[in-house]
Amino acid sequence: MLLAIDIGNSTTSIGLFDQLKELRFLASLDTDSKKTADQISVDLMNLFTLYHYSVSDVTGAIFCSVVPPMNFMMEKALARLLGKPPMMVGPGVRTGLNIRMEIHSQLGADIVADAVSALAKYPVPAVVIDMGTATTIGLISADRTYQGGLLLPGVRISLDALSDHAAQLPDISLQHPKSLIGKNTEDCMRSGIVYGTAAMIDGIVQRIEEQLGQPVTVVATGGNAPVIVRYCKTDIIYDKYLLMEGLWQIYQKNKQGGGEV
Numbered sequence: 713m714l715l716a717i718d719i720g721n722s723t724t725s726i727g728l729f730d731q732l733k734e735l736r737f738l739a740s741l742d743t744d745s746k747k748t749a750d751q752i753s754v755d756l757m758n759l760f761t762l763y764h765y766s767v768s769d770v771t772g773a774i775f776c777s778v779v780p781p782m783n784f785m786m787e788k789a790l791a792r793l794l795g796k797p798p799m800m801v802g803p804g805v806r807t808g809l810n811i812r813m814e815i816h817s818q819l820g821a822d823i824v825a826d827a828v829s830a831l832a833k834y835p836v837p838a839v840v841i842d843m844g845t846a847t848t849i850g851l852i853s854a855d856r857t858y859q860g861g862l863l864l865p866g867v868r869i870s871l872d873a874l875s876d877h878a879a880q881l882p883d884i885s886l887q888h889p890k891s892l893i894g895k896n897t898e899d900c901m902r903s904g905i906v907y908g909t910a911a912m913i914d915g916i917v918q919r920i921e922e923q924l925g926q927p928v929t930v931v932a933t934g935g936n937a938p939v940i941v942r943y944c945k946t947d948i949i950y951d952k953y954l955l956m957e958g959l960w961q962i963y964q965k966n967k968q969g970g971g972e973v
Contacts, residue, residue: 713765714728714729714771714960715756715790716728716959716963717775718776719777719783719786721844721846722742723740723743724743726739726740726759727959733960736763737765738953741759743782749788750789767794772798773798773799774800774801774963775800777801778821783800801821801959805962805966807828808828809858810855810858811858812857812860813860820848822844823840823842824962825962826840826850826954826958829955829957830958832958832961833954836852836853837851837852837853838851839852839928840931840932840933841930841931843866843934844936845869846863846864847865847867848862848863849862849864849913851928853924866936867909867939871901882898887902889902889903889906890902890903906940909940910945913940914946917946930947930949932948932951937950938950938952
């Protein structure tokens, strides 16, 4: 079985794949860069207990990270639990993805995993949108090359910025708005952030299609995507497991010996 981990700025996602690429569980923990390798090991062991699986069944592990201070401790924790070092998405790891960025190392490992998965599952050209702490939008062209993208504040960051910088605006949760036109402060904030983000995505996709001169497949993932996508006018495929399946794909391209997961 393959243990796949995505260390994001706000949350860390942990998935367990069986030999048939079936995701047996997908869990989420708060990202805490102060945790030691022992604490991370305990968290992982508790998750296996919670979902009734054994760490001894894991034959390989891969992780991607956008939180560099976590990398060493995660690698140490996984090596201690599994008896061998994990694979980390980064320089030197084969992805099969052509990247047309000025500095390849600046492309987040999570974006790489999203793109690898999208290439394996959907027609190109494709626009891949990941709505997490930040909202990332990437373009994969018809020749299967990652051309670049856009990086925007995430939905939660935008809401927090409103509350932090406007004295009379409260902290609110991200929920579906009651209507387009809000009737109180909280409803106005929700309508603004949800419909505003949806309209922004529609506009960006439209501009990308105009630049390419052809339609694109649009795929969205990330924790905030389920709320936003339903309010977009663009036809968008929501894929909850896009990044995890990208990690699975990358592991297959790099594992030694061609054995089972």
